[in-house]
Amino acid sequence: MKPNTRIFVGDLVRALRAIGPGDRDSVARLLGFEWGTVAQAAESQPQNTVQLPRREDAAPARELESERVGVVENLIPFRMERTTYSASRPIPPPLPIQRVTAIPLTLAPLFHPGWERCLLSESIHTERDEGGIHIERATEAIARLQPLVRPPRERVRTTSRGCQLLIDIGIGMRPYARDTEVMIKSMKRVAGKQRVHVLRFVDSPINGVIDENGRDVPYTPPDTASVVLALTDAYCGGPLSALRSGVAKDWLATAAIAHDANSKLVILNPYKPERWIPALRRKLVMVYWDRRTQVGDLRRLRKVR
Amino acid sequence: MLQAGITSARGVVSHMHDTKPEVVTLAELLSIAVRVEPELLRAVRLRFLPNAEAEIESEWYFSPLVAERADDWCLFDPEIQAELRERVSVRVKDEPFQRQCMVRARELIERAHADAPAGILVEERILWQNTVQFGGDEQQIRQAIEQEMDQVLAHVWTRQHKATR
Numbered sequence: 001m002k003p004n005t006r007i008f009v010g011d012l013v014r015a016l017r018a019i020g021p022g023d024r025d026s027v028a029r030l031l032g033f034e035w036g037t038v039a040q041a042a043e044s045q046p047q048n049t050v051q052l053p054r055r056e057d058a059a060p061a062r063e064l065e066s067e068r069v070g071v072v073e074n075l076i077p078f079r080m081e082r083t084t085y086s087a088s089r090p091i092p093p094p095l096p097i098q099r100v101t102a103i104p105l106t107l108a109p110l111f112h113p114g115w116e117r118c119l120l121s122e123s124i125h126t127e128r129d130e131g132g133i134h135i136e137r138a139t140e141a142i143a144r145l146q147p148l149v150r151p152p153r154e155r156v157r158t159t160s161r162g163c164q165l166l167i168d169i170g171i172g173m174r175p176y177a178r179d180t181e182v183m184i185k186s187m188k189r190v191a192g193k194q195r196v197h198v199l200r201f202v203d204s205p206i207n208g209v210i211d212e213n214g215r216d217v218p219y220t221p222p223d224t225a226s227v228v229l230a231l232t233d234a235y236c237g238g239p240l241s242a243l244r245s246g247v248a249k250d251w252l253a254t255a256a257i258a259h260d261a262n263s264k265l266v267i268l269n270p271y272k273p274e275r276w277i278p279a280l281r282r283k284l285v286m287v288y289w290d291r292r293t294q295v296g297d298l299r300r301l302r303k304v305r
Numbered sequence: 306m307l308q309a310g311i312t313s314a315r316g317v318v319s320h321m322h323d324t325k326p327e328v329v330t331l332a333e334l335l336s337i338a339v340r341v342e343p344e345l346l347r348a349v350r351l352r353f354l355p356n357a358e359a360e361i362e363s364e365w366y367f368s369p370l371v372a373e374r375a376d377d378w379c380l381f382d383p384e385i386q387a388e389l390r391e392r393v394s395v396r397v398k399d400e401p402f403q404r405q406c407m408v409r410a411r412e413l414i415e416r417a418h419a420d421a422p423a424g425i426l427v428e429e430r431i432l433w434q435n436t437v438q439f440g441g442d443e444q445q446i447r448q449a450i451e452q453e454m455d456q457v458l459a460h461v462w463t464r465q466h467k468a469t470r
Contacts, residue, residue, distance in 0.1 A: 105417040107344040175366035177376040178343040239367045270359045290359045
């Protein structure tokens with residue numbers, strides 16, 4: 001018999017059934033079984049074939065087991081690990097790590113939360129002839145017997161053109177990276193999802209921008225004459241040792257490009273106005289992105305420049 | 306080596322305190338946190354330094370107090386954090402107001418880390434006990450650490466036991 005071959009009692013039973021009544025002892029012996037006392041006992045007392053040791057017999061049974069283990073250890077090298085753990089032991093209740101059940105913190109906006117929506121709509125608004133009919137102009141046209149083919153409309157402030165959102169991902173804006181992401185969501189709520197176009201850049205958009213599909217493309221201003229809102233430090237933030245990929249005057253060039261496309265550049269800068277580059281501060285609409293900025297400040301800036 | 310590190314950390318904190326005291330105040334309040342997320346930093350600034358401007362956050366971010374910087378969280382330099390906690394533990398012993406501030410800061414940290422991994426929660430609890438609660442009593446701190454470690458091990462064991470059944 002090959003050493004790996006194993007024969008079970010089931011094989012013996014199948015063999016005995018196959019040969020029918022015959023020399024059962026020889027067949028059993030051929031298969032490696034000995035037709036001995038257990039089988040005979042089983043025939044005489046079929047209900048009591050397994051004798052469980054009583055409690056007082058437990059110690060001798062353990063001795064017997066250790067003897068067997070000793071014998072097996074001589075044949076096959078193995079290590080037996082003993083444990084007091086029982087598989088039937090119930091799972092203990094989980095020990096909870098104490099966690100606070102209060103409302104988790106969310107990022108508070110850099111603008112005053114009560115004014116944020118108003119500040120955002122003020123920063124991206126444009127003026128269009130989309131209001132009600134301009135009565136004075138309409139009356140004048142009628143008095144002059146001019147046809148009212150397109151009735152004159154009142155000029156109103158609107159955010160319907162949306163905005164182009166330029167997000168600076170340079171080193172100076174890294175502490176405010178989460179704020180810029182929150183700003184995208186806030187702006188989409190104010191202007192509408194489809195009307196906010198997000199472009200990302202490092203230091204200045206003149207060097208190229210990353211569009212919403214992750215493509216690196218040259219910067220082009222919006223063709224809808226909407227506001228270009230840039231969230232940037234405009235070269236004044238971050239450590240002095242940081243390497244910059246352009247110069248501050250790039251922002252003046254960006255403003256000129258936007259102006260040529262009938263758009264207006266508005267910059268939100270989280271760094272103190274004292275740090276802003278004077279030339280940019282004088283010539284651009286740069287707003288301090290902080291709680292102390294009010295709607296009036298923004299309105300004044302947009303009127304002046 | 307350790308002594309040299311502590312001395313150097315003390316020098317850094319002292320220099321920062323002379324030049325940017327508000328940044329050090331912010332750092333001390335956050336020194337009992339394992340990691341600092343932008344929302345935690347913002348909440349602590351607005352709560353304890355309402356007159357400080359947004360720029361103080363970037364000053365903290367780029368300061369030598371911070372060792373690792375990511376968009377979602379930052380880690381203190383361990384030696385500097387130990388120095389900051391030592392300053393806090395000395396102050397809370399004498400000044401009840403400072404202790405109250407630290408209690409409020411701890412509440413904000415707990416809220417910010419409500420969903421953080423168990424390891425962070427336990428470490429922050431140990432930092433809290435070490436810095437404020439036990440005021441440097443080594444015996445109590447040792448006992449607290451042992452209890453916390455038992456809890457973590459039991460927690461891990463329970464999870465693994467469930468996973469294998």
